Amino acid sequence: MNSKKVNNRIIAHLDLDAFFAAVEERDHPWLKGKPLVVGADPNGGRGRGVVATASYAARAYGIRSAMPISKAWQLSEAARRAGKEPATFLLGNHRRYSEVSGVVMILIGNRVSNQLGNLVSKLATEQAGIDEMYCDLSFTGSFENAEALIREIKKEIRGKERLTISAGIGPNKLIAKIASERQKPDGLTLVRPENVQDFLDPLPARVIPGIGPKTDAELEKMYIRTILDLRALSREELIEQFGKWGSDLYRKARGEDDSIVEESDEIKSVGEQETFEIDTLELAFVCERLNALCSDVFRRFRRDGFKTFRTVVVTVRFADFQTQSRAHTLKAPAATGSVLRFEALKSLLPFFDKRENPESKKIRLIGVRVERLSKRMNDRSKF
Numbered sequence: 001m002n003s004k005k006v007n008n009r010i011i012a013h014l015d016l017d018a019f020f021a022a023v024e025e026r027d028h029p030w031l032k033g034k035p036l037v038v039g040a041d042p043n044g045g046r047g048r049g050v051v052a053t054a055s056y057a058a059r060a061y062g063i064r065s066a067m068p069i070s071k072a073w074q075l076s077e078a079a080r081r082a083g084k085e086p087a088t089f090l091l092g093n094h095r096r097y098s099e100v101s102g103v104v105m106i107l108i109g110n111r112v113s114n115q116l117g118n119l120v121s122k123l124a125t126e127q128a129g130i131d132e133m134y135c136d137l138s139f140t141g142s143f144e145n146a147e148a149l150i151r152e153i154k155k156e157i158r159g160k161e162r163l164t165i166s167a168g169i170g171p172n173k174l175i176a177k178i179a180s181e182r183q184k185p186d187g188l189t190l191v192r193p194e195n196v197q198d199f200l201d202p203l204p205a206r207v208i209p210g211i212g213p214k215t216d217a218e219l220e221k222m223y224i225r226t227i228l229d230l231r232a233l234s235r236e237e238l239i240e241q242f243g244k245w246g247s248d249l250y251r252k253a254r255g256e257d258d259s260i261v262e263e264s265d266e267i268k269s270v271g272e273q274e275t276f277e278i279d280t281l282e283l284a285f286v287c288e289r290l291n292a293l294c295s296d297v298f299r300r301f302r303r304d305g306f307k308t309f310r311t312v313v314v315t316v317r318f319a320d321f322q323t324q325s326r327a328h329t330l331k332a333p334a335a336t337g338s339v340l341r342f343e344a345l346k347s348l349l350p351f352f353d354k355r356e357n358p359e360s361k362k363i364r365l366i367g368v369r370v371e372r373l374s375k376r377m378n379d380r381s382k383f
């Protein structure tokens with residue numbers, strides 16, 4: 001391992017603020033500053049999907065992304081009863097969001113490569129989601145230079161795209177990612193290597209990427225709230241509690257992360273999910289919806305310029321909200337919608353019998369995702 005290189009890095013993480021809602025406010029000025037919720041149809045409080053993005057005005061009502069849309073509706077109604085403006089619910093225009101995302105990501109990439117100099121062809125950026133990106137800015141030589149570049153990028157995005165983006169700068173991806181969340185919206189948080197532990201210690205443990213509600217609840221039971229609390233546990237104790245993930249947690253609590261920033265379309269994924277109106281275990285119906293999802297996923301995959309996928313993931317959420325995924329990685333990259341439908345169906349069927357559903361629980365939601373995508377056609381691809 002080239003530890004010297006890993007120890008002297010300057011990494012930035014950029015994350016657009018309340019992205020879907022921000023695009024709606026920008027494109028529809030009459031929505032500006034209003035409580036906006038982009039996500040599933042709330043259906044008068046009986047809707048069954050989730051919130052994709054809430055604007056900051058909606059967050060003031062307690063509405064958050066990934067929250068059930070019915071809960072968001074209740075919070076909006078409570079605000080209305082308190083004399084405040086109820087939230088505007090929008091299904092959202094995902095085609096528009098991926099267009100805008102593309103423009104912003106290219107702008108960042110161009111700005112970084114201009115700074116790098118035209119002689120260097122290898123871009124030091126990695127898109128990590130529709131609204132976030134990592135940049136390896138080690139080439140700037142100092143945290144001051146990196147900060148100046150990020151300020152210019154933020155200014156350019158505000159000027160040209162009328163969107164705000166929050167940034168974190170740190171010695172690795174983990175710290176950059178945690179830092180970008182600290183001063184949203186329109187924030188910039190810089191954490192130098194010598195300040196990493198002081199920066200992390202007072203934060204709630206759940207800011208560590210990978211700690212979801214489940215791990216968070218387990219930590220709570222162990223009276224662990226902050227990263228400082230988490231650091232009191234030995235590696236062995238964490239492994240005993242969380243298995244292999246415990247060892248990752250041990251390193252993350254100390255701000256250690258040597259993963260590299262790499263532009264690789266293999267890490268991207270395209271997925272869709274659907275919450276049913278009624279929980280069901282009707283095979284014909286679920287298969288038909290799975291096929292429709294596969295068509296949507298395949299259309300987006302093609303539209304985003306991808307040629308092949310390697311992994312197909314099917315997710316099922318049962319009526320009791322227990323959620324399970326099955327992933328299948330193909331021997332060779334695949335390029336057709338029929339391979340996707342076939343693989344997705346194979347992964348779905350065990351949820352209808354003892355293999356994945358011994359209690360015959362009804363299904364609330366299904367999702368399909370393709371991963372390990374490539375924009376190049378490979379000789380070994382299946383057609």
Ligand SMILES: [Mg+2]
Nearest residue numbers: 015016018131
């Ligand atoms: Mg964001």
